[in-house]
Amino acid sequence: DAGVIQSPRHEVTEMGQEVTLRCKPISGHNSLFWYRQTMMRGLELLIYFNNNVPIDDSGMPEDRFSAKMPNASFSTLKIQPSEPRDSAVYFCASSPRSVGYTFGSGTRLTVV
């Protein structure tokens, strides 16, 4: 099992551009989570899905952020338009059921 796979590992983009982060969860895990990690705020839950359905998106900072999970093996987090304050490491995690998450390696996003 390759674990949770995120792409890209690093993304540098200019302010105003659209950014799409991708995640492939572990097969059989029915929950998927997107977190943002910054020095100031630590780990913040942005949104999570259960059986491909968004359950809680209260952590999504604003309308510029959107997330989809079209099937059990793929999810995207999109930022449009991106801003410098969006610079952070974005982690995806999956879980079979509240037994502890498996995290991906993260995407380090830099918006200049």
Next chain:
Amino acid sequence: AQRVTQPEKLLSVFKGAPVELKCNYSYSGSPELFWYVQYSRQRLQLLLRHISRESIKGFTADLNKGETSFHLKKPFAQEEDSAMYYCALSGTNTDKLIFGTGTRLQVFP
């Protein structure tokens, strides 16, 4: 409200010294508590869960419901323990994990 508090941003000790990383939580029901570790520029990894009551890499954590704490302890710190440690809480009937802000442990030789 659900909340996890890790009061120390940084904890520095010398090799061989005891370590205690503090975690306090706020939750109205019966939570599940976890510790995650993140080594430099790596992904977060589950270190231990209160339910399993196990010791991983010499670390233990006991859930104290009276004090609403789940402190992480190790009697003799090693240099390779240097990392970020996150305490996390999950409530009943939810898969959502709430994380604390993390404590960076530095173990000096």
